[in-house]
């Protein structure tokens with residue numbers, strides 16, 4: 001019942017007007033068959049009268065035929081009206097669901113929820129329901145099942161004219177089978193249930209790795225196809241086996257229910273035949289009652305259709321849980337920020353990733369003066385990227401505060417521009433890939449930013465789609481993509497971002513290109529608070545200040561010269577890199 005309630009509520013909210021039209025259509029198409037049954041009885045009665053020579057029967061027969069035609073036309077009209085409104089309503093429902101899902105997922109300012117397995121399971125279940133057209137089938141099923149169910153009820157009323165026990169017996173038979181079907185529905189809805197959602201998501205991931213281009217190269221080189229196929233199959237089977245076992249049990253119950261229903265039909269039809277042979281009811285009445293017995297089948301055949309409603313209801317329930325869960329962490333409205341470079345401060349910040357016990361940052365204090373540049377260095381996994389994501393407001397600290405201009409860091413505040421390690425490679429035009437950083441800028445500004453980022457000669461016009469799969473599209477090399485991402489960050493800075501975060505922004509560039517780029521970049525970004533993460537210490541040395549991150553703490557802090565003089569970890573790393581580079585150059589020579 002909860003599924004029905006949720007489904008009705010969603011339909012109502014998606015499109016009230018069409019919902020009402022469908023409801024009226026269902027009422028009409030569900031009730032009219034009973035009227036047609038009675039009208040057909042009248043026609044047969046008149047025909048029998050004509051055969052037996054009753055003079056008045058022909059006139060009554062004509063009237064009955066006229067009524068029959070009128071009701072049949074009404075029925076056809078109601079069907080047409082329902083089908084048309086239903087098509088529109090199912091589209092509106094899908095749009096409403098998608099909208100709710102997008103609102104829920106985009107609500108929180110941070111991205112931590114996208115790494116929470118429980119949230120991801122809910123997002124997946126809701127998206128899968130849309131992909132599999134669950135809502136379309138549910139509405140179709142709902143309309144059909146409500147119509148035939150209504151016909152079933154009015155048929156039972158018609159059958160009361162035969163005897164009080166005939167409809168009661170049939171209702172009892174249908175009720176028995178209904179119980180079995182309801183159990184069946186519940187078991188089928190388990191396909192989407194929380195218990196197996198995680199395993200399904202995992203198996204889906206293996207399937208994607210097998211089928212999608214992203215992993216295609218490594219799948220071939222490492223010969224992973226067989227292994228992935230096996231993992232996909234075994235995870236999926238493990239998830240589904242429990243569901244199949246439950247289905248097996250319910251199938252036995254269904255068989256029992258079906259046999260019971262056959263038995264009550266034998267009794268009722270036997271009773272009808274007995275009355276007809278005994279002459280206690282007319283041929284016309286037999287015809288009406290036979291139709292009524294068949295019409296009562298709607299009480300159970302409807303169950304096949306309402307399976308879809310159960311699935312949609314489950315998906316809607318999960319969508320509701322998701323919305324409630326994410327509402328609690330939704331972003332506060334963005335306030336107007338002051339222009340100019342940002343002051344950045346981490347105050348006693350401790351941070352763990354969701355579900356992990358390891359503190360990536362542990363009671364960390366750090367202050368960056370407005371307009372200055374800070375480089376963060378450290379070994380792999382030291383927490384440099386994590387620190388930048390906290391500064392961007394994409395994660396919230398477990399304790400302490402990350403403040404940008406004295407307010408908690410907020411990615412939606414319009415003050416942060418960033419090039420992260422996993423920056424976006426959008427399958428859009430070159431222009432769009434840049435203007436996403438500052439919507440509304442003109443082509444001159446786009447070209448200027450591309451020039452500054454060293455991306456003036458990509459072999460693409462501003463209109464070229466950056467994806468080979470599109471007409472006239474092209475793909476870029478890793479370094480070229482990085483330059484486009486830099487151009488995007490640059491336009492955001494031009495448009496007022498006061499904090500620029502660059503996490504390995506030049507990792508894919510060759511050494512010469514990197515040096516050239518940094519020279520230009522530092523010029524352009526002068527006056528903007530810049531946080532730079534890089535393993536290339538030759539680039540880092542130009543920053544106003546450098547911190548070395550190790551063991552969740554800042555262990556060294558100063559200018560390049562100060563850190564070199566101190567002779568600590570930074571100096572060792574720098575000397576090592578410089579000597580390696582010298583050896584590399586000598587070898588090349």
Ligand SMILES: Nc1ncnc2c1ncn2[C@@H]1O[C@H](COP(=O)(O)OP(=O)(O)OP(=O)(O)O)[C@@H](O)[C@H]1O
Pocket residue numbers: 115353354356360378379380381382383384385386387
């Ligand atoms: N989304 C995540 N969920 C859980 N743990 C994570 C996540 N991202 C990073 N980590 C862990 O946090 C630690 C710090 O990662 P981070 O990416 O900040 O390091 P880093 O210093 O930037 O490393 P690198 O130099 O390799 O880029 C790593 O041990 C990593 O395993």
